[in-house]
Amino acid sequence: MRKPVEISDLDAGHPIAIQKETLHDQVANRIRDLIIEGYLEPGSRIDETKLVQQLGVSRTPFREALRTLAAEGLIVIRPSKGSIVRKLTREDVYSMLEVLAHLERLSGELACQRASDEEIDDLLKLHGEMLVLYEKRDRLPYYKLNQEFHSRLSELSGNETLLRHQGMIQAQLKRIRFIGNRKPEYWAKAVSEHNEMADALKARDGARLGEVMSRHLMNTWDRVKDIV
Amino acid sequence: MRKPVEISDLDAGHPIAIQKETLHDQVANRIRDLIIEGYLEPGSRIDETKLVQQLGVSRTPFREALRTLAAEGLIVIRPSKGSIVRKLTREDVYSMLEVLAHLERLSGELACQRASDEEIDDLLKLHGEMLVLYEKRDRLPYYKLNQEFHSRLSELSGNETLLRHQGMIQAQLKRIRFIGNRKPEYWAKAVSEHNEMADALKARDGARLGEVMSRHLMNTWDRVKDIV
DNA sequence: TATCCTCATTTTGTATACAGAATACATGAA
């Protein structure tokens, strides 16, 4: 027999609670995806009338969503002149990578201090799977696992603020990194760096892990510097 | 005779252009101040009806402002249940300080690499003025100059993204730091650390400057840990 | 008394309406 539903079970976040996403949030997520996937080009105007019709919502939640995206740095609202998708300059991208690399370093250091042996083992197991995919040159699954590897490593830092700010910068760079990833010539290097990370993690050598992670990220610059 | 006004002079940002702040932005700034100054207590509900009346605006720009503040992490919007001023947990504060300290370190390192001799001299001059105020135990002017010192040092990093993320975390911590600053017993220590910073800056020793700045900020934890 | 139900009230989320600003267009002068 099933345990009866308690009031406390209905709190937000609990699996039983049906999640009601407001229109605002749905719209924000949708537009975010449109930007990341390249349907809305950087620098182009966001046609309120058109998008509102296509999404089937009124202007109120739509404009609220724009405010959110503006605060996230994905779009720019020019008073009385409409909104445009933010176009990152070369300097923007470099400064973001610089900060992100530095945050990755902190992730690495904290993860070595705070992760449990089990958590580290799990991550090393994931690393092993990535190696297998690399041998098979199985690009897309590798890419997915790579993202998971990095996000899980960051989680091991046990620092919500760190996670949040990494996430914000990642979101802004996602589009441009995606374009940069079409060049395959950096894969071998990336894998060797991942091996270094695995070693450092195994040894809980925070300084080393942090250094590799930071260096690893800064490679991104080589991949994207020609497209900004 | 005055130089005639050129078209290019009318670009946004130029002193001649009249600045028109939207209601939305004004409201966001206003509420931000109310939170930082403690008129809106952490955890308390934000009474839309009341505030809208007091501010003399309609709900539309008001709610847009809330979205902005939510994205900044100053308030929490609970769907269908109203908004509350975000109440930082102990963990929130510690994680923010941890990240902020790490970002300060980066500021220091970059500033040593990138600042001009003149910029460094100006900052050292400012440091000198702070020492004078410390000798006179002139608390408030010292506090103001201290803020300017840190923000100008960060600017010398030449990294807009760094500045932005530092600013976001600072805004969230501002209220609680203000409360913590009522204890005066850390002043001497702070001044000695500032001396260290000045030395490192003079020598353009980025690693050392970064280390001191990070340590300097982590002192904040001692001042605020009892009030969260 | 405590718990549940019902209904009135308030609050929230979304849509729409309207005014003012920006933009596009067209007409006329040099």
Added chain:
DNA sequence: TTCATGTATTCTGTATACAAAATGAGGATA
């Protein structure tokens, strides 16, 4: 033609209206 000026149209910002959800106050029942 090119530029300037005035006008129509579109778009943006704000207010208001309305529906749905949440809250709160009785009152009935055990």
